[in-house]
Amino acid sequence: MSNDRISSQDAADEAQIASKGLNAPRVTPADIEAAIVSESYFTAADGVRAASESKPGASLLPEYVTFNKSPLSCVTICVLVLRNGTKIVGVNTGPVSSDNFCADLGRQYARQHAVDQVWPLLGYALRDQLAAVRQLETRAYADGTTATGVPPLPVASPAKRDMKFGEALDHLISGGRIQRAGWNGKGMFLWLNLGSHDEHEQAAAIGGVPRALFMLGDDGTVTRMPNINMRAADGSTVTGWLASQTDMLACDWRVA
Incomplete structure (x- = not known):
């Protein structure tokens, strides 16, 4: 109104x-x-x-x-x-x-x-x-980084074990980083870059994506959807990583 x-x-x-x-x-x-x-x-x-x-x-x-x-x-x-x-x-x-x-x-x-x-x-x-954003901010890794780049609280890095893609994706959405054992490049991993939305947005989901995966912007902020990014072997960032058929069927996903 x-x-x-x-x-x-x-x-x-x-x-x-x-x-x-x-x-x-x-x-x-x-x-x-x-x-x-x-x-x-x-x-x-x-x-x-x-x-x-x-x-x-x-x-x-x-x-x-x-x-x-x-x-x-x-x-x-x-x-x-x-x-x-x-x-x-x-x-x-x-x-x-x-x-x-x-x-x-x-x-x-x-x-x-x-x-x-x-x-x-x-x-x-x-x-x-x-609270959802804070959960992502406080998830820490061995190198001291977090999903959102905010200095984390001291918590243990999760242990590595093989997973199917669905489980790995759940870990990614919760703020974790994932990688495949079968990838040849050293130091490659994926992480979720949170989206953002206008402060007046009240919908539980935006474009079908839960609002918990968006950061609150100021009045007039243009909606930016979350995206999965990759750290390549040369240290560069690949924005908007896309899973191949092999990636989705693989069972060698691990926590990075």
Whole structure:
């Protein structure tokens, strides 16, 4: 949805956070609004009325539904649909006195109740993504390098053993480096170069590839897909390595 929905208080809070130099990845009001693709509103009375009309031969609606400012007509419901299809329901039960009911305020408060539920969802998604990147960053090898080039935490390098291509590919995706025993060149291995995406992207997969294999970029970042690279025998990097039929059928894959 439009950033016009961001309140002046939210904008002031964001300015204060920025002034303190707190610029680590986080969920912002703009992220919340960007995640919302549609919103619908109705009252409880609307729901009862529609349910009754859908039943052939239904009896007349009770008076507590039909009269002006009835209890059910003061209950406002907001349904938000997020970009990944998640549906969030917010409810405002209305004022104590129906004479104080205002439809605009009912929709505003119901929407806020729904938005309050979006924050932890996006927070979990971001935390899950950061944890996946951190897992790749802290996977260390004998020469002290990592999949992302970030200085690693001291962990043991995995032992070498022969694997089929599928198992080797799983190791590659988890941040490991792999090589074939049958390769003639010395020091050759493969690694996965993470992709990147716009900070507002919320889909669980991008082009069918799990979002955990992407790094979070800034606003407006052009999506770059992950790619498998090879360190050649001469020390050069081959970007976008492609597996041959022999590579896929071989059983001599090892951890590099």
